[in-house]
Amino acid sequence: MSRPRIAVGGFMHETNTFAPTRADFAAFDGGGGRPIMRGDEVITLTRGTNNGIAGFVESPEAQAWEIVPTLWAHASPSAHVTQDAFDRIAGELVQAIEDAGPLDGIYLNLHGAMVAEHADDGEGELLRRVRAAMGDAIPIVVSLDLHANVTEEMVAYSDALIGYRTYPHVDMADTGARCATYMARIVGTTQRDAKAFRRIEFLIPIVWQCTYIEPCKSLYSHHVTMEAAGLPTISFSTGFPAADIPGCAPTVVAYAADAATAERAADEMAGLVNDAESAFAGQVWTPDDGVKEAMRIAQTATKPVVIADTQDNPGAGGDSDTTGMLRALIAQDAQRAAIGNIVDPGAAAAAHEAGVGATVRLALGGKSGVPGDMPLDEAFVVETLTDGRFTATGPFYGGAKLDLGLSACLRIGGVRIVVTSRKAQMADQQMFRQVGIEPRDQAILVNKSSVHFRADFAPIAETILVCASPGPMPVDPAVLPFTKLLPGIRLSPSIAPGHRVK
Structure with a gap:
C-alpha cells in the first residue's frame, strides 16, 4: 500500500490597510529577509525553525507520509498586497499543487489576515482557488496566525483552520504539528468534522492580545481543557484590528464529529471571550x-x-x-x-x-x-x-x-x-x-x-x-477611519488607566 501523499506550502501576509507601504512581489522575494522557497527548499530552509511547515513535516504523523513541498512565501506586515504579487504567488502555489500529481491531503501555512488590492479576504480567495483546482474530496488543513481575521469563506473552503495559541508566537511549529495530527484524523477517509463559526463583536487592541497576560492567558488555556475533554480542535483568533474589511473581527471556529457538539463548543468559547471584554486593557504612556x-x-x-x-x-x-x-x-x-x-x-x-x-x-x-x-x-x-x-x-x-x-x-x-x-x-x-x-x-x-x-x-x-x-x-483601533466593518462591531474595549503591564 502506497504512503499518503500530502502537499505542503504557504503564502503569508498580515495586512494593515492603514499602513503606508504596500507589499509588491519583491516584498515577498527577499524583501522580508527571506526569499520565496520552492520545492525542496520549503523543507530544507525551514527545518528546525519556529515555522508551521517545519512542525508539520517533522511531526510523527508526517513520517508515514510522502511530503510534497510546493511553495512558501512571506512578506513583512504592511499595507495591501498588490494584485500583481497576489496573483503571481497564488497562481504559482496553486499550479505547484496541481502539478504535484495525485494527492491525499494539502497542508497550507497561512496567516489569515491578508488583504489584497482586489480581494479583501486574501486567504478566502486563495483557498477558493485551491479547492476549485483540487475538488472537494481532498482534505485541506490550514494553520493560521493568532491574529487571523477568519471569514465564512475560509471556513467553507477548508476542512480545518487551526490557529496559534501564543502571542508572542512561540508555537508556530507546534501549530504545524497539531495540523499534522488533525490531518491524520481524516486523511484517507471520507470523515469530515462538523464546523461551528462565531464572530466576536468587538475589536481587541494588539498590545492586549498577549497570551502572557490576562485575559488571553486563561482563554487560551481553556482550549487545552476543551480538547482534553475530547473536542478534536478549537481556535479562538483575536483578530488583526487594523484591517478595514468586513471580515475584521475576533472569531472562534470549533470542529467536532457532530454539529451539536461543535456548536456548543463554539458558544462556550465565544461566551468566555465576551465575558472578558473589559479585561482587554492596560496603561499606555506618552x-x-x-x-x-x-x-x-x-x-x-x-x-x-x-x-x-x-x-x-x-x-x-x-x-x-x-x-x-x-x-x-x-x-x-x-x-x-x-x-x-x-x-x-x-x-x-x-x-x-x-x-x-x-x-x-x-x-x-x-x-x-x-x-x-x-x-x-x-x-x-x-x-x-x-x-x-x-x-x-x-x-x-x-x-x-x-x-x-x-x-x-x-x-x-x-x-x-x-x-x-x-x-x-x-x-x-x-x-x-x-x-x-x-x-x-x-x-x-x-x-x-x-x-x-x-x-x-x-x-x-x-x-x-x-x-x-x-x-x-x-493602540486603540477606535481612532482608525473604518468604512467597511460589519454593523455592530464595537471598535475597541476600553483602555483602563492606572496600572503598568508587568
Missing part, C-alpha cells in the same frame, strides 16, 4: 512620560526597563522608522539606552561610507509620512558596522537566519540606535547584538514591537512599559 518612568525605575533596577514602541510595530504594518521614541530618549537625556530597529537604508549606507568612529550628520528615519513624525536631523557617532546577517536565537524567530542588509550602531549622547536597511520586528536580543549592543547591559531598551519581543526580552526585563508615539498601528 513617549516622554514613558522614558521618565523608565529612568526612574532604572535608578534601582538590576535589569533593563523595556519599552514597547507599539504604534510603529513592523509586525503590524509599520515601517519601523518613526522617531518619536528616539526623540524622547534624547530629550530626557537617557543614559545607557538603546532603540531598534530604525530602518533607513540611506542612513545605513552613509554610516558605512563614513566608517567607524566618524561623526555623520543625518536626517534619520521618519521617511514613511506618518502624521506627527519626521526625520531626526542630528549628528551621530558611528560605533559599529555590519552586513546585517545573523541567526536570531530567541524563541520567536526560533533559529531563523535573518538578513537586515547594511546595518550600523549610531550613538547620540547616551542613546545607541540600531539602524538597518530592511525591516524586521525587534523581537530577538541578537538584533541588538548584531551591531555590538549587549541588551543586558542597557538601562533602557526601546523595541519597535507590540508583543513578540516579550518572548526573548521578558526574561531579562525589570519591567515592561507600553508607549504610544506616532505610528500606523494605533
Whole structure:
C-alpha cells in the first residue's frame, strides 16, 4: 500500500490597510529577509525553525507520509498586497499543487489576515482557488496566525483552520504539528468534522492580545481543557484590528464529529471571550512620560526597563522608522539606552561610507509620512558596522537566519540606535547584538514591537512599559477611519488607566 501523499506550502501576509507601504512581489522575494522557497527548499530552509511547515513535516504523523513541498512565501506586515504579487504567488502555489500529481491531503501555512488590492479576504480567495483546482474530496488543513481575521469563506473552503495559541508566537511549529495530527484524523477517509463559526463583536487592541497576560492567558488555556475533554480542535483568533474589511473581527471556529457538539463548543468559547471584554486593557504612556518612568525605575533596577514602541510595530504594518521614541530618549537625556530597529537604508549606507568612529550628520528615519513624525536631523557617532546577517536565537524567530542588509550602531549622547536597511520586528536580543549592543547591559531598551519581543526580552526585563508615539498601528483601533466593518462591531474595549503591564 502506497504512503499518503500530502502537499505542503504557504503564502503569508498580515495586512494593515492603514499602513503606508504596500507589499509588491519583491516584498515577498527577499524583501522580508527571506526569499520565496520552492520545492525542496520549503523543507530544507525551514527545518528546525519556529515555522508551521517545519512542525508539520517533522511531526510523527508526517513520517508515514510522502511530503510534497510546493511553495512558501512571506512578506513583512504592511499595507495591501498588490494584485500583481497576489496573483503571481497564488497562481504559482496553486499550479505547484496541481502539478504535484495525485494527492491525499494539502497542508497550507497561512496567516489569515491578508488583504489584497482586489480581494479583501486574501486567504478566502486563495483557498477558493485551491479547492476549485483540487475538488472537494481532498482534505485541506490550514494553520493560521493568532491574529487571523477568519471569514465564512475560509471556513467553507477548508476542512480545518487551526490557529496559534501564543502571542508572542512561540508555537508556530507546534501549530504545524497539531495540523499534522488533525490531518491524520481524516486523511484517507471520507470523515469530515462538523464546523461551528462565531464572530466576536468587538475589536481587541494588539498590545492586549498577549497570551502572557490576562485575559488571553486563561482563554487560551481553556482550549487545552476543551480538547482534553475530547473536542478534536478549537481556535479562538483575536483578530488583526487594523484591517478595514468586513471580515475584521475576533472569531472562534470549533470542529467536532457532530454539529451539536461543535456548536456548543463554539458558544462556550465565544461566551468566555465576551465575558472578558473589559479585561482587554492596560496603561499606555506618552513617549516622554514613558522614558521618565523608565529612568526612574532604572535608578534601582538590576535589569533593563523595556519599552514597547507599539504604534510603529513592523509586525503590524509599520515601517519601523518613526522617531518619536528616539526623540524622547534624547530629550530626557537617557543614559545607557538603546532603540531598534530604525530602518533607513540611506542612513545605513552613509554610516558605512563614513566608517567607524566618524561623526555623520543625518536626517534619520521618519521617511514613511506618518502624521506627527519626521526625520531626526542630528549628528551621530558611528560605533559599529555590519552586513546585517545573523541567526536570531530567541524563541520567536526560533533559529531563523535573518538578513537586515547594511546595518550600523549610531550613538547620540547616551542613546545607541540600531539602524538597518530592511525591516524586521525587534523581537530577538541578537538584533541588538548584531551591531555590538549587549541588551543586558542597557538601562533602557526601546523595541519597535507590540508583543513578540516579550518572548526573548521578558526574561531579562525589570519591567515592561507600553508607549504610544506616532505610528500606523494605533493602540486603540477606535481612532482608525473604518468604512467597511460589519454593523455592530464595537471598535475597541476600553483602555483602563492606572496600572503598568508587568
